[in-house]
Amino acid sequence: MNPLNLWEITPGLATVVLGTALLGLATGALGSLAVLRRNSLMGDALSHAAYPGLLAGFLLSGTKSVAMMVLGASIFAALAQWLTGLLIRSTRVRPDAALALVMGCFFGFGMILQSHLQQNPSAAQAGLKDYLFGQAGLLLEEDIALLAALALLVLVALVMGWSRWKIITFDRAHAVSLGINVFFWDVLYNFLFILSVVIGLQVAGVVLMSALLIMPGCAARYWTKRMSTMVTLAGASGAILGVGGTFASDQLSWPPGPTIVLLGFAWLIISFFVRDIRKKRNQYSGNSAKISDALHLGGVGAN
Amino acid sequence: MSTPAIEIEDLTVAYGERPALWDIDLKVPTGVMMGLIGPNGAGKSTLIKTVMGLIKPAAGTVRIFGKPLSETGSRVAYVPQRSSVDWDFPATVMDVALMGCFGRLGWLGRPKSIDRQTAREALARVGISNLATRPVHQLSGGQQQRVFLARALVQKAELYLLDEPFQGVDAATESLILDLLRTIRSEGGTVVVVHHDLQTVADRFDQAALLKVKLLASGPVDEVMTPELLQKAYGSSGAGLVTSRDGHP
Ligand SMILES: Nc1ncnc2c1ncn2[C@@H]1O[C@H](COP(=O)(O)OP(=O)(O)OP(=O)(O)O)[C@@H](O)[C@H]1O
Ligand SMILES: [Mg+2]
Numbered sequence: 072m073n074p075l076n077l078w079e080i081t082p083g084l085a086t087v088v089l090g091t092a093l094l095g096l097a098t099g100a101l102g103s104l105a106v107l108r109r110n111s112l113m114g115d116a117l118s119h120a121a122y123p124g125l126l127a128g129f130l131l132s133g134t135k136s137v138a139m140m141v142l143g144a145s146i147f148a149a150l151a152q153w154l155t156g157l158l159i160r161s162t163r164v165r166p167d168a169a170l171a172l173v174m175g176c177f178f179g180f181g182m183i184l185q186s187h188l189q190q191n192p193s194a195a196q197a198g199l200k201d202y203l204f205g206q207a208g209l210l211l212e213e214d215i216a217l218l219a220a221l222a223l224l225v226l227v228a229l230v231m232g233w234s235r236w237k238i239i240t241f242d243r244a245h246a247v248s249l250g251i252n253v254f255f256w257d258v259l260y261n262f263l264f265i266l267s268v269v270i271g272l273q274v275a276g277v278v279l280m281s282a283l284l285i286m287p288g289c290a291a292r293y294w295t296k297r298m299s300t301m302v303t304l305a306g307a308s309g310a311i312l313g314v315g316g317t318f319a320s321d322q323l324s325w326p327p328g329p330t331i332v333l334l335g336f337a338w339l340i341i342s343f344f345v346r347d348i349r350k351k352r353n354q355y356s357g358n359s360a361k362i363s364d365a366l367h368l369g370g371v372g373a374n
Numbered sequence: 375m376s377t378p379a380i381e382i383e384d385l386t387v388a389y390g391e392r393p394a395l396w397d398i399d400l401k402v403p404t405g406v407m408m409g410l411i412g413p414n415g416a417g418k419s420t421l422i423k424t425v426m427g428l429i430k431p432a433a434g435t436v437r438i439f440g441k442p443l444s445e446t447g448s449r450v451a452y453v454p455q456r457s458s459v460d461w462d463f464p465a466t467v468m469d470v471a472l473m474g475c476f477g478r479l480g481w482l483g484r485p486k487s488i489d490r491q492t493a494r495e496a497l498a499r500v501g502i503s504n505l506a507t508r509p510v511h512q513l514s515g516g517q518q519q520r521v522f523l524a525r526a527l528v529q530k531a532e533l534y535l536l537d538e539p540f541q542g543v544d545a546a547t548e549s550l551i552l553d554l555l556r557t558i559r560s561e562g563g564t565v566v567v568v569h570h571d572l573q574t575v576a577d578r579f580d581q582a583a584l585l586k587v588k589l590l591a592s593g594p595v596d597e598v599m600t601p602e603l604l605q606k607a608y609g610s611s612g613a614g615l616v617t618s619r620d621g622h623p
Contacts (some may be wrong), residue, residue: 107463234476234483241473242459244505246450249477249529250444296509298464 084321090210091313091331093218094274095283097225098267099309103288103302104260107240112167114281116174117268120151123181124270125202126188133193137217137273144269149178149320152261178277205276205328209316214273221270225263229268229302232256238299275328286335287312293346308338377440379404379533379564380425387417387424394420398434398589402566402581408560409569409578411596413583413608418568419455419586421574421585422535424454438533448477451531455538456518468506470521471496474528489528496527501550523554533564540569552578575599576622 105111124147129141151173158169186200198206229236235256238246246253268280275283287305295301316331323330380402387395391448401577402408410418423429425436427443438446451474471493472485479485485493497503500520505513513521519539526534534555542550555565570574575582576595577621583592591598 109460231481233480234479237469238473238476241463241465241470242454243459244423244426244428244454244472245452245525246476247428248450250447250450251477275433277461292464296464297469301464 084317086160086212086215086339087210088314088317090215090218091207091274091317091327092299092310093215093222093313094267094271094289095309095311095313095331096270096285096306097218097222097309099287099291099312100229100302100306101225101263101267102284102286102309103291103305104236104240106285106288106292107263107298107301110166111281111285112170113264114268115283116155117151118272118277118280119174119181120177121148121190121272122147122202123147123177123184123268125272126181126184126199129199130184130188135199137214141217141269143264144272147177148265148269151260152265168216169329170233201276202272202325203277205272205274205279207274207320207327209332211273221266226306232259233299236260240298273317275331277329279332282332282335283309286332286339290335290339290342293342301312311337330359376404378402379406379439380441382567383437384452385424385434385436386432387420387429388432393432393587395424395431395585397586398585400583400589400592402564402583404439405559405562406535406581407555407565407567407579408572408581408583408592409567409575410577410583410585411569411572411575411607412590416586418585419537422452422537422566425535426450428452448529449531450533450535451526451529453522453526453534453536453539455541456515456522461513461518461525463510465510466506467497467502467508467510467513467517467521469525470510471524471528474525474530477529491538492530493524493528496524497552499527500524516543519543519547519551523551531563534558534566536565538568538570540571561609572599572604612619 102111102114105113121144124143124145125140126143128143129135130158132139155166155169155173158164158172159166185199198209201209210280217257234247235251238249238251239253239256243253267284271280271283275307287309288301290308291301291304294304312331312335316334317327319325319334320327378401380400382398382400384395385395385398385400398421410421411416420429425443426445431560436443438450468490472489474496475485475489475492477506494503494506497506502517502520502524505517510518510521523539536555537552555567559565567579569578570601576599579595581593581596582595584590584603586609590598590607591603
């Protein structure tokens with residue numbers, strides 16, 4: 072029996088596979104920057120904050136217009152990000168607490184909007200609740216264009232400004248001292264981040280969006296000592312997880328979003344163990360390298 | 375006289391309400407090695423950061439080689455305190471050294487082989503050629519300090535600002551850094567170092583600036599390191615510190 076027949080690759084499934092792959096690529100690559108910048112929680116905060124915006128977009132347009140909902144979600148996410156920054160700058164609230172505060176308030180507002188909308192039968196039919204947990208299975212061909220545009224935008228931005236992303240991530244003050252326009256790159260980063268989150272909400276949902284952003288980057292960190300390799304690997308594994316997770320979900324009749332996330336977690340565990348074993352195996356050679364450094368420097372600075 | 379490397383006029387910097395620097399006027403001539411001294415919280419790091427454009431002053435102007443900060447590009451190299459970055463970062467020693475040339479690169483630019491050559495030379499000058507491919511999270515404190523210095527050398531700056539480069543490094547690293555800074559000066563560079571050890575100021579620097587929110591004095595070392603001025607900066611213990619210089623090494 073031809074193993075390929077195991078999967079009936081219907082056009083619908085192909086669309087979902089392509090969509091999740093594109094989203095995985097964009098969020099994996101961008102999310103690895105967030106991991107390095109230590110603002111992994113930003114994804115979670117923004118997806119929760121975007122939810123009321125999504126509903127507001129629906130409320131205003133009266134239908135499930137993707138454009139209006141993405142617009143509404145973007146506005147709310149941007150507002151949340153600005154508010155978080157304001158809290159951090161001008162109060163004694165620490166960054167993690169600020170994110171949690173803003174996320175809670177915005178999401179609470181979203182829940183109130185939702186209960187209000189639920190009394191409206193057309194909204195109930197539109198399945199707005201699906202945005203909480205994602206509905207990758209309902210991806211349509213026109214969504215693919217949007218996801219492809221997002222992936223392309225992220226890749227172009229990363230490749231074009233590679234030296235900038237690298238230096239700002241490692242040492243922001245040094246970047247400023249070289250006369251690099253850090254403000255511009257921060258705005259671009261936030262813009263891409265918000266865009267990924269609001270476009271990804273459809274697929275992964277409010278709750279799982281941040282896992283999609285963060286997991287490929289966390290896993291990739293185990294495999295390399297170069298930032299370029301890490302970001303590339305995170306993007307590639309994000310795409311592969313999207314494809315693998317969608318196929319698996321089709322086989323198991325599990326929802327796609329959670330399946331992708333669980334698969335990603337498995338990948339993270341594998342990365343951890345494989346690297347850990349490799350590290351232990353290399354420990355002897357590592358030690359001898361340290362000793363040779365020490366001799367080379369006349370015992371200087373080798374700790 | 376040539377344009378001073380740094381020219382600060384009426385500079386006031388505040389975090390919130392409280393001023394960290396008050397009405398500073400300071401000239402650093404080109405080609406000197408200046409020690410910036412003062413007690414904890416005197417505003418030394420703040421002064422360096424303001425000169426680098428990392429902090430916006432409340433009042434006053436800073437000119438570098440006669441130009442405003444926005445036009446200095448990569449002529450000024452900043453060597454921050456080691457602890458100012460997260461060293462758990464996926465980069466090799468070579469990668470970080472190469473970052474020194476990023477100011478010369480355009481958006482799409484990548485380091486060229488000549489930049490790599492410069493970076494290799496810089497690593498050799500700070501004595502860590504053998505660590506070039508080592509991930510930076512495996513470095514010791516002294517090695518981190520050397521990587522920062524290499525990065526500054528790759529930048530080919532004319533003015534070097536170092537924040538406590540001697541902090542927590544051993545004697546060998548200390549003398550290596552010192553030799554390096556002297557070489558930079560002999561090649562026409564200007565060096566400003568935040569320094570804490572009053573005993574060694576006279577041996578290491580030709581100029582000093584004594585800071586305690588206000589600038590108490592600046593100029594040749596022997597004019598600045600007087601018991602009266604030190605007492606003003608450090609209280610009664612300060613004067614003792616410098617007179618004991620000859621007695622206790
Ligand atoms: N980010 C900040 N926010 C608020 N106040 C600050 C900040 N950084 C420094 N200060 C205050 O500004 C003053 C000067 O600090 P600065 O770090 O410049 O001192 P310093 O001379 O470098 O001290 P040290 O010798 O301890 O390094 C201090 O009183 C400090 O409390
Ligand atoms: Mg300081």
